[in-house]
């Protein structure tokens with residue numbers, strides 16, 4: 641199963657992708673979740689943040705990173721000195737995976753099959769956004785983007801070439817229709833602009849903001865997140 645068949649081949653805006661994702665049945669997670677939670681943010685984002693999956697609050701509101709972890713991330717973005725108007729935030733998996741315990745919905749980490757099934761949406765978002773820096777939040781997103789062997793604890797805060805460091809970099813090298821290149825008049829112009837922008841792209845992994853909320857020493861964990869994001873801010 642895969643999201644691929646639900647992606648409109650001619651989509652050239654994020655809104656078109658988002659509308660199509662609302663009807664995605666690329667894996668079974670849509671059956672119990674409330675709705676698809678697509679990415680949101682600047683269409684010409686310089687920094688794209690990729691998390692794991694929507695949480696309980698996000699599932700209900702239909703927006704990514706609007707729960708406690710999202711608030712913490714936005715504070716860290718501010719504290720790191722990244723302009724919030726230049727970011728886009730999304731998840732590797734776009735439906736909430738959970739199990740019921742009594743009346744509570746408890747987060748379950750998405751499996752490799754969900755990450756693989758949902759990956760085409762991420763590739764489609766990237767083909768339009770073409771950010772300068774991709775910030776990978778936590779182990780699940782790192783597996784989705786940087787491969788199963790990538791360890792956030794070992795390599796966090798380091799700038800990596802993108803898409804060269806991606807798992808299956810060819811997915812992210814394909815020239816997309818390019819909303820970011822909307823001003824370009826011809827396919828050749830778009831391809832040239834896209835290639836130039838891609839050449840400058842980098843990725844950086846850090847912890848997921850929910851890990852800060854769970855940490856024994858929250859202040860220390862928060863400072864670590866901000867320090868990693870300061871590496872991003874310096875590059876912009």
Ligand code: SF4
Pocket residue numbers: 642643661664665666667668669670676733734735754757758759761
């Ligand atoms: S998690 Fe992804 S692939 Fe699965 S149904 Fe939702 S949008 Fe489609």
